[in-house]
Amino acid sequence: MSIAFSPVSIGSLTLKNRIVLPPMQQYQGSTDGFATEYHQHHYARRARGGVGLVIIESTAVAPEGRLMTDDIGLFSEAHVAPLAAVAAAVRAENVPVFVQLSHGGRKSVPHGGGVLLAPSRIAYDDCYGLPEAMSAEAIAVAIEAFGTGARRAVAAGFDGVELHAAHGYLLHQFLSPLSNRREDGYGGSPERRWRLLAEVIGAVRAAVGPAVPVTIRVSASDHAAGGLEPEVVAEALQALVPLGLDAVHVSSGGLLPAPPPETGPGYQVRYAEAIRRKMKVPVIAVGQIRTREQVEDILVQGRADLVAIGRPLLIYPDLSRVL
């Protein structure tokens, strides 16, 4: 009896199995960030391959927050129709589909030459360059952009949204003391560093209503002294559940250019486990999870409630070929 292929619920939504296609940029958006027919075929094919949930790649909520020049976005009403075609193509395979909403902050390639925004004036590296520390107004605009993006996602027919608070992008930049040196209401203490994410969840929940699943992806560790650690992240995440958080997708790293100190099979599962111990909502583990046995072990041992399998499903869309 396989636990991987047993149903699981995220908020009000029940999935047929516990295998997730995690968000993976396809670098196939139009210059203006519109999804294309490529995305319809790509995601529908992976839905047909047997996963229980498809999460569409990082989708920018603001033009200055696009992670790459060929990323997709939801930063205007005109972006809704092409993404609606992607959502419909996945749903036609009877698989629910979420979209990952993102803002790159200091790790953005601003569309149309906009400014690079971040909690503090600290560069990621010389390539991205020095960002501007966000004013209170700029923070309010970013919160609204996530809310508007979520409203558009639901209008496009997505079943849920995942907020990208991992991999060193804007929301993560606010969470980590290494990138957030603010001394106002959004920095200076753990509570204040997590305030932006709380307000974004509030805005998103208000935009989508009570029934639509809202999840977040976090980096549970910055792999650096003084950075985020899983225990601290787990504590802070608990406080977000009453605001309408339905699941947590646990990754790591990305805040700093240095690669993680160790990788290997399931190297991030211990982070998912640390967070799951404290959480009342489902936890998704990801990162070099590759075999059926590994998946069953993670789930049977209660280290996570779902697992995501990324790169193998880019190569072989059928789950039966991968696990």
Ligand SMILES: Cc1cc2nc3c(=O)[nH]c(=O)nc-3n(C[C@H](O)[C@H](O)[C@H](O)COP(=O)(O)O)c2cc1C
């Ligand atoms: C081509 C590519 C694009 C990715 N894009 C995203 C993304 O848009 N958002 C995100 O949170 N993670 C992204 N990731 C990370 C994956 O979601 C996943 O966490 C990672 O590949 C580890 O899982 P795996 O070992 O099963 O591939 C990307 C990874 C790859 C390989």
